[in-house]
Amino acid sequence: MFTNKGSKGWLKMAEKRKNINIRRTAQVLKAFSEKPKGWGVTELSSHLGLAKSVTHGILRALLEEGLLKKDKDKEIYTCGKEILKLALFFYSNMEITKIARPRIKQIVKKINETVLLIQYIDNKVVVIDKVVGDKPLQLGLRIGVGLPLLRGVASKIFLAFLPDEKVDNIISRNPDPQVDITKLKEDLKSIREKGYAISDEEIYKNILAVGAPIFNKDGKVEAVISTGGLSAIYKNLEKRDKVIKATLTTAKEISSQMGFLNWKW
Incomplete structure (x- = not known):
């Protein structure tokens, strides 16, 4: 049997080049989660360590596919409509979102405030769903927005139910000059005791938030339900007690649907 070694070698090289291009494209797309306001070609190529011509070629291809859009005046690329469609498809198909949304709608009817569903994803605290009330003024956070790791009800709840060693590691790797570590650890202890968290203007001025954990069947915090208002x-x-009670009840109901039965608050 005869084989064409030259042809096989060429195919291997072509496959290798294809894989490199795919990885580079993935790098470019991931960079937009670090800087949602967008990148210029020169800045992005320097950030990723890629040749400017390579970066420009990838950006142009993503632009043509609708995954990015371009501000022609500023020469800045940002996420396009197709990225948003993919993100919304991903979030809408998450089990926690499907289970939680009907309950979230119910609590919004009761308290008429914005209610968020928040998850800890890849070392980031991210809003994955949102339902607003019918008040003229509502919390304007978008789905997909990231929140500080050491401030706010969601971040504190995620930290409260992690091992102390992991909490210390997260704190050391994410310094926040606005956070008093001693006070933070006191808050985490209080959350474990009460089952909920309150933050007043920790992230946004004039906004108070209440949050409670949603546990999965393994007893880990799967998500946080948070409501916020003036x-x-x-x-x-x-009013505050009503919101706390409604938030805890909703978190308990969703946790139960997730298979968690050891609710103690």
Whole structure:
């Protein structure tokens, strides 16, 4: 049997080149999660260590496919409609989103505030779903937006139910000058005891948020349900208690549907 060694070698080289191009394209796309406001060609090529011509070619191809869009005046590339479609498809097909959304709609009817579903994904705290009430003023966070790792109800809840060693590691790797570490650890202890968290203007001015953990069948925090509104409104303790109770009840119901039965709050 005769083989063409030259032909096989060429095919291997072509396959290798194809894989390199795919990896480079993936690198370019991932870079937009680091800088949602967009990249210029020169800045992005320097950031990724790729030749400017290679970076420009990838950006142009992604632009043609609708995965990116370009501000012609500033020569800046940002995420396009097709990326958003893919993200929304991904989020809408997540089990937690399907289970939680009907319950979230119910709590919004009760308290008439914006309610968020938040997950810890790849070392980032990310909003994965959102339902708003019918008030003129509602919390304007978008699905897909990332939140600080050491501030806010969601981040604190995720930290509260992690081993101490992992918490210390996250704190050391993500310094935040606005965070008092001693106070943070006191808050984490309180969350474990009460089952919920409250933050007042920790991330956004004049906004108070209440959050509670959603556990999966393995007893790990799968997501956080969080409701937020104007701090001034929550000075009414009756209103605040109503929101806390509704948030805890909703978190318990969703956790139960996820297979978690050891709810203690």
